[in-house]
Amino acid sequence: MAPTATTTASSEQELLETITKLASLGPIGHANFKSKVALGKDASLLEEIPASTRARYARHNIDISEGYPVVPDNEQIPKFVADAYEIRNKDFPYIERGKNADPEKKALFGAATEVRDLTKHIGTEIYGLQLADLDDKQKDELALLIAERVVVFFRDQDLSPNKQLELGHYWGQVEVHPQVPRVNKNLNGVTVIWQDYYRKKYGLGLTFKRSIGGNSQWHTDLVHEHQPAGITHLHNDAIPKVGGDTVWASGYAAYDKLSPAFQKFLDGKTAIYHSAHHYVDPLNPLKGPKYVEREHPIIRTHPATGWKSLFVNRSMTSRIVGLEPEESKTVLEFLFNIFEKNLDIQVRFNWRPSKEGLGTSALWDNRISQHNAVWDHEGLEPRHGTRVTSLAEVPYFDPESKSQREALGLSLD
Numbered sequence: 001m002a003p004t005a006t007t008t009a010s011s012e013q014e015l016l017e018t019i020t021k022l023a024s025l026g027p028i029g030h031a032n033f034k035s036k037v038a039l040g041k042d043a044s045l046l047e048e049i050p051a052s053t054r055a056r057y058a059r060h061n062i063d064i065s066e067g068y069p070v071v072p073d074n075e076q077i078p079k080f081v082a083d084a085y086e087i088r089n090k091d092f093p094y095i096e097r098g099k100n101a102d103p104e105k106k107a108l109f110g111a112a113t114e115v116r117d118l119t120k121h122i123g124t125e126i127y128g129l130q131l132a133d134l135d136d137k138q139k140d141e142l143a144l145l146i147a148e149r150v151v152v153f154f155r156d157q158d159l160s161p162n163k164q165l166e167l168g169h170y171w172g173q174v175e176v177h178p179q180v181p182r183v184n185k186n187l188n189g190v191t192v193i194w195q196d197y198y199r200k201k202y203g204l205g206l207t208f209k210r211s212i213g214g215n216s217q218w219h220t221d222l223v224h225e226h227q228p229a230g231i232t233h234l235h236n237d238a239i240p241k242v243g244g245d246t247v248w249a250s251g252y253a254a255y256d257k258l259s260p261a262f263q264k265f266l267d268g269k270t271a272i273y274h275s276a277h278h279y280v281d282p283l284n285p286l287k288g289p290k291y292v293e294r295e296h297p298i299i300r301t302h303p304a305t306g307w308k309s310l311f312v313n314r315s316m317t318s319r320i321v322g323l324e325p326e327e328s329k330t331v332l333e334f335l336f337n338i339f340e341k342n343l344d345i346q347v348r349f350n351w352r353p354s355k356e357g358l359g360t361s362a363l364w365d366n367r368i369s370q371h372n373a374v375w376d377h378e379g380l381e382p383r384h385g386t387r388v389t390s391l392a393e394v395p396y397f398d399p400e401s402k403s404q405r406e407a408l409g410l411s412l413d
Helices: 005-024 051-059 081-086 106-111 136-149 161-171 195-202 251-256 260-266 325-341 404-408
Strands: 114-117 124-127 151-157 191-193 229-238 246-250 270-279 290-297 299-301 308-310 317-320 346-349 359-365 369-373 384-391
Touching: 051 229, 081 270, 081 290, 106 136, 136 151, 136 161, 136 359, 151 346, 161 229, 161 384, 246 251, 251 308, 251 325, 251 404, 290 299, 308 325, 317 325, 359 369
Parallel strands: 124 151
Antiparallel strands: 114 124, 151 359, 191 384, 229 359, 229 384, 246 346, 246 369, 270 290, 270 317, 299 308
16 A cells, blocks of 8 residues: 555654654764763763862863863754764865975974984974974974874973964864863863773773773774864873873884885775764664764875875774775775784883973874874873864875885885
């Protein structure tokens, strides 16, 4: 029996009512969260702020009187995937600050007491400089150094979240996430990185036996964006006496690990990258969580160095466009392992400052890296930081660009 106009209208009305009810619910949240997402004042963990974090905020007059961290109210958080797409779905202007910087970095290096490369391929630590005091020329040179060395570290920093946000705006449009906790309502774009908080409020299941989840897995920040992350700046102000390290791996070096034939196969190919948070699809609301997805080049060219980098990560790369599912799975698994299993293209950094009461900053380029926060302190000591991410260009692949080793005249064997 064919459906009548009355039954069709009734079905459409039921679907509309279902969508309306779904829109009134709390956000679905993050793939790693097991508990209901806490919102507004219910999300506060003010009484458990680490002492060193509280002291930093007091020193820089940061208001946390309305609770900490601040999480957007339910009506401010997109529930439907189309709304999440629309937050940033068009090109916006981007200036590559490192592109025209002094390649010798005389202003930056001249003001430092020491500059030390931590490994051959990735990671540099700078001593004797305060990030809060850098002038524009030094900021440009630092952007170039990050583009070359992937991640740069500064210990003993007296840095306010306000100044961290100011630096982020200099390097690009600062990402303001619609869901994640931030320091306060006046510092949109300064997110809180505090795994103890996510464990207690959202059920993030980190334990000794299950130490993967949240930031403790190999990932690259914000790959689902139309213009994904460039420089991310994490300032840790509460650091375990032992443990709590972070590991980074170089996308430049990962690309150079591949054979010329495999490089040629991947050059110009694209993949689908998805968000960490998920939403509701209004066209099929009962199907389950829906991610924001974008298509980007697997091999991308960095605009400052002109070097090719492998741009995939296990947490948020879904599939390679144009390959059969099993082909894509096999190739991606191989590429993930290049980052994760080659110790010579990684740097492991311990955050401890040498001066009591100060913090440590790491600044890395997400276009050319992955990172993983090591969960070995098991939450027995606090680990807390504030993060600002500057969004960069629309990813592109320049077929005329060279690999890092090729550009530097190093052996390709």
